[in-house]
Amino acid sequence: MKYQLFYWPTIQGRGEFVRLAMEEAGCPYEDVARAGKGGMGALMKYLESRSVARPPFAPPFLKAGRQVIGQVANILQFLGPRHELAPKDETGRIWTHELQLTVTDFVAEIHDTHHPVASGLYYEDQKKEARRRSADFLDNRLPKFLGYFERVLSRNPRGDRHMVGARLTYVDLSMFQLIAGLTYAFPRAMANSTRQYRRLLALHGRVGERPRIAAYLASPRRLAFNNQGIFRHYPELDA
């Protein structure tokens, strides 16, 4: 079965966490809104048509056969067991999902560093508030989240090469994306804390070298980071 991913065509955004899982799994998928004419129309139909009984709230959503699944963590929970990106035991799966939900929380906070007032306003209209929020983010929230994920790695009874158990799961791929994005957005802050997060940075390095991920990153399928996505680089917000 070929999956269809519905996401905005010009940003990595939240869709990237799903793309990375499908790329690592090597499963065929169509990135609908980027695939050609009519793609954006197909995406908008799911959001706006009255004939959709179970409309997603927002992209990304995944079409798998007749099923439409929204919310990143929900999509990953669906894909994980089907493509060997989740533990086999239920307890391990619940723990993996718990970590992914903490990624969701973190991503919302990362977004709000540049949009603390309103996602519908331009950055330029909330620059002052963004400076205050970003300063607190770098002082308190980033260390809280990354410190937590680093701790999870260091306490994994099966070793600090994976977040859960002894094999790669989708949450390792999400750690890769978090580190990549934060390094793009806050290069100075991240450069100052390489020791604190050495396990996470090593994980980021290993994931980026996996054959399918490396091939993906070098392909045109991987969009570049830019200042329309979640992770944005505004030097005035960095450390």
Place this chain on the structure above:
Amino acid sequence: MKYQLFYWPTIQGRGEFVRLAMEEAGCPYEDVARAGKGGMGALMKYLESRSVARPPFAPPFLKAGRQVIGQVANILQFLGPRHELAPKDETGRIWTHELQLTVTDFVAEIHDTHHPVASGLYYEDQKKEARRRSADFLDNRLPKFLGYFERVLSRNPRGDRHMVGARLTYVDLSMFQLIAGLTYAFPRAMANSTRQYRRLLALHGRVGERPRIAAYLASPRRLAFNNQGIFRHYPELDA
């Protein structure tokens, strides 16, 4: 099995979404941090002890036998099928969870109306920003989320008395809590939009009259809303 809920003892907060599910299910549980001396210590141990291999990021978390489960939506996904608060079919369960994850997103935005700069600062230190964010919230975000949930009710092929299918699920209980909390926090804005959200308000009414929920609401187990939780009433932030 008696569950143990770990959550801050003085607020409804995120823990309330879990409490409502356990109350409706009639399953025995201990609200650990409120249950007596040592409760807060037990909660903090899970967050801080180095001997916990899989530490939760934050309360609430639920102990079920030896398993510790964090993140509200994850806990509800665990409890739902065990206590007839989730659909029987996998597609229905994924959809219910997707809706709950949108509740999670909404709750974070509700919190940030009074804490748009930093959760670690007092409201008084971010009042100006809170006014801007709340104005946008009431104009754009609240109608976007509640309009969506109202649409989900109206499109449910099994009728508009439930969010999913023809029976109560945990997401109906979360809708109850959202409406209750928003009415406490933003009474004027909510009074102005009773027509727009008439199905959600009716659902809120029906849930509140269910025997176990009504008994819970009248009991000392239900904490009152207050200005330390997610839903806070600051008249200057209301419509």
